[in-house]
Amino acid sequence: MQSKVEWTGGHGMAGITAKGQRIEFDYEDGPGPMQITLQMVGACSLVDIIEGLRTRTITKAWVEMDSTRADASPRFFTSMHLVYHVEGDIPKKLVERLVEKSHEKYCSVSNSLKESCKITTEVVIH
Numbered sequence: 001m002q003s004k005v006e007w008t009g010g011h012g013m014a015g016i017t018a019k020g021q022r023i024e025f026d027y028e029d030g031p032g033p034m035q036i037t038l039q040m041v042g043a044c045s046l047v048d049i050i051e052g053l054r055t056r057t058i059t060k061a062w063v064e065m066d067s068t069r070a071d072a073s074p075r076f077f078t079s080m081h082l083v084y085h086v087e088g089d090i091p092k093k094l095v096e097r098l099v100e101k102s103h104e105k106y107c108s109v110s111n112s113l114k115e116s117c118k119i120t121t122e123v124v125i126h
Contacts, residue, residue: 002017003018004016010026010028011026011027012025013026023036034077038080041065041113042063043109044107045103045109046061046062049086049095049098056089056090058086058088059088060088061085062084063084064082066081068080076116077113078116079119080117080119081122082099082119082121084099084122085126090125092123095123095125096123099121099123100121103121
């Protein structure tokens with residue numbers, strides 16, 4: 001995997017993949033690197049949930065995240081709590097099992113943080 005980040009002026013930066021896909025961010029007035037990292041934990045694991053439910057009918061799914069960081073530099077994540085919401089006629093135990101497997105085995109982003117960050121989860125079915 002290859003990528004680059006370039007400064008675009010002021011507080012702006014762009015993350016650019018090897019294929020030229022871009023994510024723009026502003027580290028002062030918009031999502032900064034740590035906010036994006038938190039969101040990518042949610043995105044990575046939500047992919048696992050959606051893929052695990054692909055034979056089921058769901059109308060909406062999202063993850064709400066809360067985190068804590070170390071008080072002193074480097075201010076790495078010390079904990080994250082993720083609440084998974086799924087709308088549809090889906091067994092809660094199935095979603096809980098998918099969430100557990102995601103963080104245990106499949107989500108590369110959350111597994112990259114395992115050593116320093118305690119991740120807890122819960123599931124809400126709507």
